[in-house]
Amino acid sequence: MTTCLHRLFSAWGDPSPDTRASITDAAIGPDFYYSDPNAPDPIRGLAAYLDYIAQFSEMMPGARAEVVDISEHHGHLRATVDFSKDGQRLMRGQYFADVSEGRLQRVIGFSGMGEPD
Numbered sequence: 078m079t080t081c082l083h084r085l086f087s088a089w090g091d092p093s094p095d096t097r098a099s100i101t102d103a104a105i106g107p108d109f110y111y112s113d114p115n116a117p118d119p120i121r122g123l124a125a126y127l128d129y130i131a132q133f134s135e136m137m138p139g140a141r142a143e144v145v146d147i148s149e150h151h152g153h154l155r156a157t158v159d160f161s162k163d164g165q166r167l168m169r170g171q172y173f174a175d176v177s178e179g180r181l182q183r184v185i186g187f188s189g190m191g192e193p194d
Contacts, residue, residue, distance in 0.1 A: 079144075089140075090139075091134075109184075111184050113129070114187060153174065170186050173186075
């Protein structure tokens with residue numbers, strides 16, 4: 078069940094728009110919903126999501142995202158994702174996802190790990 082989330086984030090670092098699209102399409106469901114703290118509004122669907130991660134690739138060539146920890150229960154995932162460039166972690170986030178039939182339906186991200194102030 079966790080493979081789809083690993084795939085989703087592996088596409089962030091792929092330099093080829095066609096490969097990013099293929100990887101992402103295999104990981105998400107038809108009514109995909111993505112909420113990111115860096116996006117002004119939630120993102121819906123494959124095309125809008127691909128536009129969003131293309132911006133990441135353009136702004137940070139060579140950067141990538143990697144799931145570094147993941148847990149699951151009852152069709153839900155919780156993942157820690159590192160965003161890095163040139164071997165240096167730039168940011169760490171936490172993501173919650175709903176999975177149905179092996180595909181991501183909804184992914185909601187938060188910056189950091191929710192540490193108390």
